[in-house]
Amino acid sequence: MKRIMTVTLNPAIDKTVTVDQLTVAGLNRIKEIRVDPGGKGINVAKVLLQFGSPVNAWGFQAGMEGQLLMQMLEEIGIPSSFFQTPGKSRTNLKVVDETTKQTTELNEMGQQPSDQAIREFLEAFEAEMKRTSILVLGGSLPPGLPQDFYRTLTEIAGKNGVRTLLDADGDALAAGIEAGPYAIKPNLHELQLLVGQQLTSDEAIVTAARKLLAGGTEYVAVSMGAEGALIVHREGTFRTRPFPITPISTVGAGDSMVAAMAHCMNEEMPIEEMVRWMTAAGSITASKPGTDVCTLDEVLRKLSEVEVTRV
Ligand SMILES: Nc1ncnc2c1ncn2[C@@H]1O[C@H](COP(=O)(O)OP(=O)(O)OP(=O)(O)O)[C@@H](O)[C@H]1O
Ligand SMILES: O=P(O)(O)OC[C@@]1(O)O[C@H](CO)[C@@H](O)[C@@H]1O
DSSP, X not given: XXXXXXXXXXXXXXXXXXXXXXXXXXXXXXXXXXXXXESHHHHHHHHHHHHTOOEEEXXXXXHHHHHHHHHHHHHHTOOEEXXXXXXXXXXXXXXXXXXXXXXXXXXXXXXXXXXXXXXXXXXXHHHHGGGEEEEEEESOOOTTSOTTHHHHHHHHHHHTTOEEEEEOOHHHHHHHHTTOOSEEOOBXXXXXXXXXXXXXXXXXHHHHHHTTOOTTXXXXXXXXXXXXXXXXXXXXXXXXXXXXXXXXXXXXXXHHHHHHHHHHHHTTOOHHHHHHHHHHHHHHHHTSSTTOOOOHHHHHHHGGGSEEEEO
């Protein structure tokens, strides 16, 4: 079976700190600290490894922080190809407020890749398409990369018969969509920014999402946190609602959803089943600390508790 490639152009060390109650402009004492390898594509790869899907994580890495990231990926057992560039990979700070159960994220801009690293990446990326079935593009672009970089990668994938799942926001998402990625997974906020309007009902969300089903785009999966998701496909729309959880850190919930989508597509599962996996995976990850992710057993046990309706 061909592999799923995840691309994290702007990876991060995720440092998650827990405080009793976050006080802005005050002193906050940290109760717990944990460190995880992060960045959307890396989180997707972590979940795919749990699911037993063949995966290869690609991206850029720099400096001591990049080395640490590579070491963490190796320890977890994720096969990876990260192109080295001068500087240092970023550290993203996630502050979990135990009282409100809310997480505040402070993400660095990231390290600009050198021209040489970009050239090497693109050359190897094109060659790797032969061994790839699905490409997952996730997260922000680091400084210095053109805003249409995801469009470029999606086009290369398309020419090689590889289906692209794009999970980005802002200009990178807008430009990437032009190449017709097979699926996109905006959260509601990202979708609203993309279409330039507030979407206050399921009907409005579905109408906006349907307009994006153009070119090669067959799926628009709109995630809505505790409310679940609307997965819009050419042949029908599915509304999912998760089982109740106690959210611990929602960081990586969206990535788990994308991973489940990639896994189910690679296994050619029916859509009805795929939307269940997506929701269960996201919700289980949201109930775990830091950027820890769902396991296969946990997802299988909860599948039947996801509410799925055809819209
Ligand atoms: N509080 C919650 N309770 C239950 N399920 C949740 C909760 N938060 C997230 N989820 C699950 O995870 C999925 C994705 O969550 P969300 O919409 O927050 O994605 P996201 O904004 O892309 O996340 P992130 O960028 O933090 O990874 C949801 O559709 C839902 O299934
Ligand atoms: O700054 P970006 O690239 O948009 O998002 C990066 C990030 O917040 O996304 C992941 C969760 O989805 C984290 O592991 C990581 O820190």
